Amino acid sequence: MNNHSKTTAPLFNPGDRVRVIKTDERGTVGDISGGWIVVLIDGIEPGHGFRAADLERLDRCASFCDRKEIHAAEPNYDDGSCWSADQSTALNVEPFVMGMPIIFDIGAFREADNTESVVSLTTRSTGHYQGVDFKITADEARRIAASLVRAADLVEGDR
Numbered sequence: 465m466n467n468h469s470k471t472t473a474p475l476f477n478p479g480d481r482v483r484v485i486k487t488d489e490r491g492t493v494g495d496i497s498g499g500w501i502v503v504l505i506d507g508i509e510p511g512h513g514f515r516a517a518d519l520e521r522l523d524r525c526a527s528f529c530d531r532k533e534i535h536a537a538e539p540n541y542d543d544g545s546c547w548s549a550d551q552s553t554a555l556n557v558e559p560f561v562m563g564m565p566i567i568f569d570i571g572a573f574r575e576a577d578n579t580e581s582v583v584s585l586t587t588r589s590t591g592h593y594q595g596v597d598f599k600i601t602a603d604e605a606r607r608i609a610a611s612l613v614r615a616a617d618l619v620e621g622d623r
């Protein structure tokens with residue numbers, strides 16, 4: 465092995481989540497032998513052999529993860545997904561359910577298997593309100609946010 469380089473060669477272990485630098489594909493490390501790292505690319509089988517230099521390890525947690533300590537101590541923790549701290553807003557116009565407002569939670573979310581991060585929107589309430597939960601891309605979130613601002617401007621201009 466060439467140890468003259470200043471940077472330490474990344475070490476990979478079976479189960480690590482990695483990104484293939486050239487193609488931006490993501491996958492999970494399977495077997496490692498003879499300098500070849502077999503990666504099971506998401507959605508594609510069988511595995512493909514790569515050299516360590518072709519791969520970049522993906523951090524266990526998303527940068528925004530609010531559960532980094534739990535995930536570091538217990539990588540296979542029940543809910544292994546990464547969540548940011550939620551931003552919550554109580555909706556006071558309507559409809560209250562069982563006397564309680566509907567709450568709108570917005571946060572960043574990444575599935576445990578390290579796919580793309582998305583924005584998570586959830587409506588919830590106590591009582592019998594049937595909540596709604598959906599995931600949108602960062603771009604969709606920006607467009608919706610811009611639409612909300614435009615609509616808010618219209619409402620305030622009508623006063």
Ligand SMILES: [Zn+2]
Binds near residue numbers: 524
């Ligand atoms: Zn995490």
